[in-house]
Amino acid sequence: MKKLVFSFVVLFTVLSYSQTPEALFSKANSLYKNGNYSKAIDIYLSIEKQGLQSDELYYNLGNSYYKLNKVAPSIYYYEKALKINPLNEDAISNLAFAKRMTIDVIEELPKTFLQRFSANVILKYTFDTWAIIAVIASFLAVLLFLLYYFSSGSKTKLLFFNTSILAVFIMVISASFAFKNYDIVKNTKTAIIFKDKVDVKNAPTNTSDEVFELHEGTKVQILDELDNWKKIKLADGKIGWTIANNLKEI
Template identity: 85%
Template sequence: MKKLIICFVVLFSVLSYSQTPEALFSKGNNFYQNGNYSKAIEAYLAIEKQGLQSDVLYYNLGNSYYKLNKVAPTIYYYEKALKINPANEDAISNLAFAKRMTIDVIEELPKTFLQRFTANVIQKFSFDTWAITAVSASFLAALLFLFYYFSLGSKTKLLLFNTSILAVFIMIISAFFAFKNYDIVKNTKTAIIFKDKVDIKNAPTQSSEDVFELHEGTKVQILDELDNWKKIKLADGKIGWTTAINLKEI
């Protein structure tokens, strides 16, 4: 009898896991609409466990955790949504509301013109979007050049030539932005504090001095790693060490 129960549990687990992402997503949405946010989270996480990612999935997870007043996972999943799609206006808006639940008030250091341009332009869209723009512009430039080559009127040829040059310029700029964005995403590690309260050390040892404390939901940048320690930096420039168990990388 015991073996039969175990087999039933295993079979049920396999069948539950084997559900299609579409079915799980629909189930999660239904749970959310009915106010069963914990069940909605289970359905969405089952999709994530299958190795699938999307800004919509992470956005829905953020919304579900927000309804349960779970500060750290709410901000974590909104940030993951924006990492995939920086132009997700709903995630941007909801993240701003979620940050009001955090305890730490951190003022960002003033940014240079180049840093502001990078954040407001280059990182406004994902590197995939910039890459698609570059490819589209290259096809357009080639097409316009063909029209220019076979065109007879001088005014038309001039217009087509100038337009093709503009398309080439857009292609080059978009390609540069795509590579720059990819480099930033690849080399910049960020994380969210998941513990209620964390004492940040001045060195990667438990006996080192506490320099400041952080609370759940605060976003940090990971600068370095040593064993199970992470060197972190805040938006206001403060730097310290904490153990990896205290945070979750985005």
């Protein structure tokens, strides 16, 4: 009986002091506003450990690290925010500011038309957004076709028929963009360099030659991995190998 009472007391105490993610998020925001950036980060990270993700959470983490002049973590979390919501203008703006603190100056290779189209159109929205557009367009197509079928006037029928065809076209395009977006995101791994200075090798061994060096905050694409090594590619086309602990995958 005493054990049972003790268990209830412990449970009541835990429930009394536990806080919802919303309450924790609000508390962290208050700490951030008061300049307690480190404590705010601890609470934001505790929310993330609960398996909760959002562009607002990652954006606030990026801001907190930026205030502490921590280049790599700030860029890392801004990138994570944009991975969830590519249209987060605040994250886009602050990411640009954070990148100014990086040492490496990397000029991107000229992009082909298809690469520009993917970046500016297909990846402009998330898979979920394109899928929602496709579903809405499909419902509109069915509705417009029914209106066309049951309408009597020739002009009205022509209007409903043409708009239903347009809705079908939008549905097909949106669905294809959704699957293409999913394929690109799934097969493209990116990471941020977290070490102050990283030696990039021409092979996944410590004795191989150094081909170039990178510094914290630089974004790379992961092409392959072997044991504790990652094969990376820069925006300027340079390729090399680095130890996995030197970077953090977005």
